[in-house]
Amino acid sequence: MSDALSDDGSVNQDDSQEDVMTPAELIAKLEEAWLNEKFSPELQENKSEVVECVMEQLTHMEENLQRVKKGDAKASIHRMEIDRIRFVLSSYLRSRLQKLRKFFPHVLEKEKSRGEGDPSLLSPEEFAFAKEYYANTETYLKAVALKRMPPNLQTVDMLKAVPEPCLDSFVFLRVKERQENILVEPETDDQREYVVDLEEGSQHLMRYRTIAPLVSTGAVQLI
Amino acid sequence: MFCEKAMELIRELQRSNEGQLPAFNEDGLRQVLQEMESLYEQNQTDVNEAKSDGRSELIPSIKLRHCCLLRNQRCLTAYLYDRLLRIRALRWEYGSVLPANVRFHMCAEEVQWFSQYKKSLASFMRSLGGGEGLDITQDMKPPKSLYIQVRCLKDHGELEIDDGTVILLKKNSQHFLPRWKCEQLIRQGVLEHVMS
Amino acid sequence: MDTQSYLPVKPGVGMEENFLSLDDILLSHERLPIRTECSFPRLGFLEKSSDSHDIPEGTKMELPLWLSKGLYEKKRRVLSVELPKVYREGWRTVFNADPNVVDLHKMGPYYYGLGSQMLHFDSPENPEIAQTLLQTFIGRFRRNMDSSQNAYNEDTSALVERLDCLEKALFSSGQSGLNSFQSWEKGRASQLTASSLVLNYRKRKINDLQP
Numbered sequence: 001m002s003d004a005l006s007d008d009g010s011v012n013q014d015d016s017q018e019d020v021m022t023p024a025e026l027i028a029k030l031e032e033a034w035l036n037e038k039f040s041p042e043l044q045e046n047k048s049e050v051v052e053c054v055m056e057q058l059t060h061m062e063e064n065l066q067r068v069k070k071g072d073a074k075a076s077i078h079r080m081e082i083d084r085i086r087f088v089l090s091s092y093l094r095s096r097l098q099k100l101r102k103f104f105p106h107v108l109e110k111e112k113s114r115g116e117g118d119p120s121l122l123s124p125e126e127f128a129f130a131k132e133y134y135a136n137t138e139t140y141l142k143a144v145a146l147k148r149m150p151p152n153l154q155t156v157d158m159l160k161a162v163p164e165p166c167l168d169s170f171v172f173l174r175v176k177e178r179q180e181n182i183l184v185e186p187e188t189d190d191q192r193e194y195v196v197d198l199e200e201g202s203q204h205l206m207r208y209r210t211i212a213p214l215v216s217t218g219a220v221q222l223i
Numbered sequence: 224m225f226c227e228k229a230m231e232l233i234r235e236l237q238r239s240n241e242g243q244l245p246a247f248n249e250d251g252l253r254q255v256l257q258e259m260e261s262l263y264e265q266n267q268t269d270v271n272e273a274k275s276d277g278r279s280e281l282i283p284s285i286k287l288r289h290c291c292l293l294r295n296q297r298c299l300t301a302y303l304y305d306r307l308l309r310i311r312a313l314r315w316e317y318g319s320v321l322p323a324n325v326r327f328h329m330c331a332e333e334v335q336w337f338s339q340y341k342k343s344l345a346s347f348m349r350s351l352g353g354g355e356g357l358d359i360t361q362d363m364k365p366p367k368s369l370y371i372q373v374r375c376l377k378d379h380g381e382l383e384i385d386d387g388t389v390i391l392l393k394k395n396s397q398h399f400l401p402r403w404k405c406e407q408l409i410r411q412g413v414l415e416h417v418m419s
Numbered sequence: 420m421d422t423q424s425y426l427p428v429k430p431g432v433g434m435e436e437n438f439l440s441l442d443d444i445l446l447s448h449e450r451l452p453i454r455t456e457c458s459f460p461r462l463g464f465l466e467k468s469s470d471s472h473d474i475p476e477g478t479k480m481e482l483p484l485w486l487s488k489g490l491y492e493k494k495r496r497v498l499s500v501e502l503p504k505v506y507r508e509g510w511r512t513v514f515n516a517d518p519n520v521v522d523l524h525k526m527g528p529y530y531y532g533l534g535s536q537m538l539h540f541d542s543p544e545n546p547e548i549a550q551t552l553l554q555t556f557i558g559r560f561r562r563n564m565d566s567s568q569n570a571y572n573e574d575t576s577a578l579v580e581r582l583d584c585l586e587k588a589l590f591s592s593g594q595s596g597l598n599s600f601q602s603w604e605k606g607r608a609s610q611l612t613a614s615s616l617v618l619n620y621r622k623r624k625i626n627d628l629q630p
Contacts, residue, residue, distance in 0.1 A: 051352055054352075055351065076369055080366065083362070083369070083403065084365070087365050087366055090357065090359040091362070093357070094359050125350040128346070129344070129347040132339070132342075133340070136339045140303070140336040141300060141303055143332050144252070144303055144330065144333075145299045145300065148256050149256065149259055150259060150292065156300050
C-alpha cells in the first residue's frame with residue numbers, strides 16, 4: 001500500500017532524536033492499530049502521533065498530485081492510494097469513536113484512575129468528545145425524565161447502567177513475538193487452568209482477556 | 224399490576240424494527256411519571272405510619288412499591304437511552320440535516336441532544352491531526368475504484384465535481400463520477416451505485 | 420463490520436441483566452408463580468381474585484420476575500418462588516432426552532434467559548437446572564449453526580419458529596455472516612448502498628400514500 005509514498009524520504013521532518021519512520025513503516029503502524037482496534041472489545045491506547053503523521057503524509061501526497069499533469073496514468077494510481085489510506089484512517093477513528101460512545105462512562109472512569117506516568121487511553125480530542133457526550137446525555141435524561149421523578153430517584157449511576165466491554169469475548173490473533181507460559185483459564189467446571197506457549201507466526205483463537213496485555217505491547221496482532 | 228404503562232413504552236420501541244424512530248410518546252411518559260408520584264406518596268404515608276405507630280407489618284408493601292418505582296425509573300431511562308441510540312445512528316445515515324418526517328418524531332430535548340451531539344462530533348473531526356481536520360463520516364467502505372457508475376433515483380439538481388464541471392442530476396440519468404463525491408448521496412438514496 | 424448504524428444495548432450474559440437493555444426488560448417481565456410468606460397490607464387490589472384490602476400471607480399468585488427478584492430475600496422470607504413448569508424435573512427429563520424436539524419459542528421464548536435468572540432464587544434444584552440449560556443449548560447448537568450457514572436466499576421462518584430468543588439472535592448473526600460472505604464472493608461488497616433507515620422511511624412513505 002505504501003509504494004506511492006516512497007517519493008518522499010521520511011515522515012519526521014524535525015531531525016530530533018526521535019526514531020525516524022519511513023512512510024511504509026508508518027502505514028504498517030496504522031494498519032496494525034486499525035486491526036487491533038477493529039477486533040478488540042475494548043478501546044486500545046490512542047495512537048495520535050500515528051494519526052497526525054498519516055494526515056501530514058496525506059496532505060503531502062495531495063500536494064504532489066496537484067503538480068502531476070492531468071490524464072497522467074500515475075496520477076490516478078496515486079489518487080487511489082490516497083483514498084485507500086484515508087479509508088483505513090477514517091475506519092480506525094470511527095471504530096474508536098464507536099467504542100467511546102458505547103462505553104463512555106467506563107472509558108472516562110479508566111482515564112480518571114490512570115496513574116501519573118501511564119499512557120493516556122484517549123487523545124485530547126477524544127477526551128473532549130467523551131466528556132461532552134457524557135454531559136449531554138446526562139443533561140438530556142435529567143431534563144426529560146429524572147428531574148420529574150420523586151426526589152430519591154432523580155439520579156441514575158451511568159457506570160452501572162451502561163454495560164462494560166465484554167473482555168471474555170474471543171479474538172483471532174497472530175503472534176509476532178514468541179511468548180511462554182500464557183495462563184489459560186478453564187472453560188468448564190471439569191477443566192483446569194493450563195499454560196500455553198505462543199510460537200512466533202502462529203495463529204490462535206483465545207479470550208481477549210488472556211492476551212490483552214500482549215496486544216498493547218505489540219507482541220500479538222489481532223486479525 | 225404496576226409498571227404496565229412503562230412496559231408499553233418498551234414494547235413500542237421493540238416493535239419498531241431496524242432502528243426506526245417511533246413518535247416520542249409524551250403521553251405515555253407522563254402517565255408513568257404520574258404512577259411514580261402516587262406510588263411515592265403512598266409510600267411516604269406508610270413510612271410515616273410505620274415509624275410513628277410502630278407498624279412494621281407495612282414494610283413489605285413499602286418495599287414492593289419501592290421496587291415498582293425503581294422498575295419505572297429503569298424502563299423510562301432505557302426507553303430514552305434507546306431512542307438516543309436510534310437518533311445517533313441517523314447522523315451517519317442522513318448527514319447533519321435530518322428529514323422533516325424524522326424530526327417530527329423527536330421531542331424538543333432530543334432535538335437539543337442531537338444538535339449538541341453534532342457539534343461535539345464536528346469539533347472532534349475538525350481537531351483531528353493537530354487541527355487539520357478529517358471528515359470521518361465519509362469513506363465508509365474500502366475504495367475499489369476512483370470512479371463509479373451511478374443512476375439518479377430522483378431529481379437532485381446540479382452537482383459540481385473537482386475539476387469545476389457541473390453535472391445535472393436528473394431522475395433516471397446515469398453518470399460516471401468520482402466515488403467520494405457520491406457516497407453521501409447514495410446513502411441518502413438520491414443515487415444508486417450501478418455494478419457492471 | 421464498520422457500521423455506525425443503530426445497535427441496541429445487548430442483554431446481559433448468564434445471570435447478569437443489563438439495566439438499559441430492552442431485551443432484558445422484556446425478559447424480566449415474564450411472570451413467575453409465587454407464594455407470599457407475609458402479608459402485604461393495602462395492596463389487595465393487585466390480586467384480582469380477591470376483594471380484600473390486603474394480600475394475605477400464603478396467597479398463591481403470579482408476579483413478574485423483576486418484582487420477585489426485588490422482593491426476594493434469603494434471610495427474611497417475604498415470598499417463595501416456584502419453578503415454572505419447563506424448569507421442573509418432568510420437563511428436564513424431556514429436554515435431556517432430546518433437546519432438538521422441543522419448541523423453545525412456545526416454552527420460552529426466553530428459555531435460557533429466564534432459566535439463568537431462576538438461579539437467583541436458592542432452589543435446591545439449581546445445579547440440575549443449570550446443567551439442563553447448558554446441555555440443551557449444546558444439544559441444539561449444531562443444528563442451529565448448520566441451518567443458519569446453509570439457508571441462503573430462502574424463507575427462514577420455518578427454521579427459526581421453534582428457537583428461543585438467544586438462539587434466534589445467534590441464527591441471525593450466522594445469516595448476516597453468510598450474506599456478507601456471499602456478497603463479497605460476488606464482488607458486491609464494495610457496492611455503495613443506501614442506508615437501511617433511508618429505505619425504510621421511503622417504504623413507509625409509499626405505504627402512506629396508498630389509500
